[in-house]
Amino acid sequence: MVPEASFEDTGNGVRVSGEGWFVVNARDLRWFEGEMGLFTMFDSELARFEQVGVNIGILRPGEPNAMYHAEDAQEDFLVLSGECLLIVEGEERRLGAWDFVHCPPMTRHVFVGAGDDSAPDAGSWSRPAAEGDAAPAGVHAVRLRDPRHYRQLVRLEPRWR
Numbered sequence: 001m002v003p004e005a006s007f008e009d010t011g012n013g014v015r016v017s018g019e020g021w022f023v024v025n026a027r028d029l030r031w032f033e034g035e036m037g038l039f040t041m042f043d044s045e046l047a048r049f050e051q052v053g054v055n056i057g058i059l060r061p062g063e064p065n066a067m068y069h070a071e072d073a074q075e076d077f078l079v080l081s082g083e084c085l086l087i088v089e090g091e092e093r094r095l096g097a098w099d100f101v102h103c104p105p106m107t108r109h110v111f112v113g114a115g116d117d118s119a120p121d122a123g124s125w126s127r128p129a130a131e132g133d134a135a136p137a138g139v140h141a142v143r144l145r146d147p148r149h150y151r152q153l154v155r156l157e158p159r160w161r
Contacts, residue, residue, distance in 0.1 A: 002021055004020050005047060007024070019047055036066055037060070037064075040056050041055040062112065062113060065112075068087060068108060068109070070105075072106065073105055079098065082096075083113075086109065086110075087111075088109040089108055
């Protein structure tokens with residue numbers, strides 16, 4: 001039987017602190033402010049996902065999510081709300097809510113927040129904003145990594161033959 005994972009309160013949201021299954025609301029997680037947006041991860045340094053990584057990033061207009069780069073594994077992105085500019089293999093694509101981006105290994109890419117500042121801000125979340133948190137706006141994106149188990153993540157259960 002797989003046990004339920006435990007959580008640790010960090011004073012700025014929770015993080016998973018043990019192995020096992022769990023349910024968590026993204027608003028309750030620790031959020032980090034960096035040079036490349038506001039983001040959270042569903043796993044933590046204490047309990048890493050071995051097969052797939054999932055995180056949420058929020059970009060303000062003009063803010064990149066990373067340097068223009070390529071990964072040695074597949075990456076997939078789903079824009080949840082707002083707008084952004086995708087630069088992929090030297091081409092630009094304007095993206096909006098529910099646009100999905102698939103990047104096979106070694107696909108060069110970066111996302112830049114676009115549109116207006118009308119996305120929800122940290123003050124509308126149910127967790128207290130940490131000192132220094134800026135009101136996030138722009139694109140809310142979910143990033144999925146590791147192609148080996150991507151289909152199971154989307155389907156939620158494997159199809160047996």
